[in-house]
Amino acid sequence: MSDYHTFTIADAKAFALAHGDTFRESDSLEAEEFGDGNLNLVFRVKNANGRSLIVKQALPYARCVGESWPLTIERARIEAEVLLRHGRICPEHTVKVLHYDAGVAAIVMEDLGQLAILRSELVAGKQFPQLADQLALYLARTLFFTSDFVLNGLQKKIEVARFINPELCLITEDLFFSDPYCNHERNAIHQPIMPQARELWHDEALQAEVARLKADFLSKPQALLHGDMHSGSIFISAEQCKVIDAEFGFYGPMGFDVGSFIGNLLLSYAGQFGLQEDAGRRQQQQDYLLRQIEDLWQHFSHEFTRLMQTETKENSFRNSEYQHYFLQQLLADSLGYAGCELIRRTVGLAHVADLEQIRNEQQRAASERWALALGRSLIMQRQQLTTIQQLLTLVRHQQLPA
């Protein structure tokens, strides 16, 4: 901690040169800072041959929650260690960490500049046929291999303690599970949907179900989660798919990661009503998104089941009825968290481009109302939606409100 100082461009270059073998002493390095500056400094360092690395440094504060908020730089350790663990388990789809330094709270990692951020691509109406398969593999493997299916009690408890991440979890506890369901000053509500937002503040049946999901978020350490699986945390190209930004990682309910991602695909679906004026192309993009959701769950459940059947170390969990039950509950949890993501991205603090970029106010409001209504249905009906096809039917039948 005593070593800590905010990196300059020169510091970032020296740090990238010192760690990993990408650069040589003789290289003439260039660097630029391109992070948002609120949570972290992010530098791209490159040499004259076009080779490059990313240096990410945690800042000891965050303005991301609406006001000056001190935030431990310990989160850089969490991020590095989550990415290293997930990288060992699923190197294909985890950004590669080359070095982490606790003193300066900084990470050197591979540069994914040749890929694009998934959210922007989906907003632009692009399609990646392998997206679902790639993320299904990432989710199934990272969740399974950090769980009680594999780790014994001692190993698991040590890992749970190692990834206790109270400050970042608190952000999720508040923004995801609390603020949208009350009149909180952090909420950002698009004026036309104020009546629908207000309904959330008084919907006790919904709040009871959200409380159950929050209780699990607080006290169901099933696996080492990424913790922030939205479409801005995913780099994509026609061939590659890499997950980044794991500082929200902690031991939590598996459905939170799966559901956050499904929620983001549904937000993209909601946005298409207003973003894409051509009805045929809109339909085609929405069909693509639903196919990704279906494929995601089919591939995820297939791979997770295969792993349960062949890689389970804990005898008690080799029971096939238990495994069936476990996967069923994981689907229900995932749909519940997907519903929460739909709601909090619509009326909470942190919005998404999928809805924000709809230029027409009325169309944006319609998409937002659709997202809120679907979110509520997912949360309330999650235990009854026992197949992914039932989810797809629900989505297709959800009318776009006026």
Place this chain on the structure above:
Amino acid sequence: MSDYHTFTIADAKAFALAHGDTFRESDSLEAEEFGDGNLNLVFRVKNANGRSLIVKQALPYARCVGESWPLTIERARIEAEVLLRHGRICPEHTVKVLHYDAGVAAIVMEDLGQLAILRSELVAGKQFPQLADQLALYLARTLFFTSDFVLNGLQKKIEVARFINPELCLITEDLFFSDPYCNHERNAIHQPIMPQARELWHDEALQAEVARLKADFLSKPQALLHGDMHSGSIFISAEQCKVIDAEFGFYGPMGFDVGSFIGNLLLSYAGQFGLQEDAGRRQQQQDYLLRQIEDLWQHFSHEFTRLMQTETKENSFRNSEYQHYFLQQLLADSLGYAGCELIRRTVGLAHVADLEQIRNEQQRAASERWALALGRSLIMQRQQLTTIQQLLTLVRHQQLPA
């Protein structure tokens, strides 16, 4: 750790004199060691006026699990800190800790020699009308005030990490959830019930439900549990009731503590078939035990509901529908763990006097079969048993097998 040495009688006297104000330098102290010598040394130190204290020292090994098994003396810290926290929350029913010393892994605590161990009293057919009320208060308060209802995310996570207790939890994970359901060498099976024990090894439906309960034991840190709430951990008199022996304490599912105790009352009920030959007195004692189970749940749920309504700090959990759901699931969990306790005390390593002291082999076997059958019903039907009266009906209708 470097200070650690096994206490002699003289060490125990000096330790008791040095900590707390019970004794004076001028006192002529006497001491005796009366622990089982396997897990801990337990000394009673007293002066000529009859004042006394208990000194309990953790030994760095345990032969309790059938073989030489090193066991961390860190468990003395866990025990002391659980008792101190529970003592702050419910001083009426928690043994009072006067001092804990990490170097020698020893605790000075009040002497409860004027009380009796609950199990022995129940085996002898005694009754304590306030037992259920007293333990309902202890359970409701200790579980509620160490939970997410009260602690914020940061406090709770610090506490969970502080009470990570892998070695002692492993004993429970094995003895409670695994061994009875396979042909494990640690099991001690009374020969006449071998056919019923064998059925457990092949009962996949039961094993699936036990796996769910084990998964929660591993990954549902709802509250700081006592972790070993059997009737040998409870000191009792006509007026007083005090819980001791908290070295198995950790953050786990609330139903584990509640269910362990209910399971022990049901084991006592099972034992009465063989221990009490007078049919009228047997009926009377069994009625008493069922009344205690009914009172325990009624008082527990009443107090826990009152606390949820008036003392909940976390806004999300003030929702009355959520609270209702929470209590309902807590009952189901408790009945499941009670069922596990019935089974593991009958065919696992650690038996109970309630069954062992039945002299007639056939009668003992009948009581054991009854305990196994009831245990299975509780585990399989726990989600359908939505009131404590349904449990009582199930118990009353459970036929004593031949």
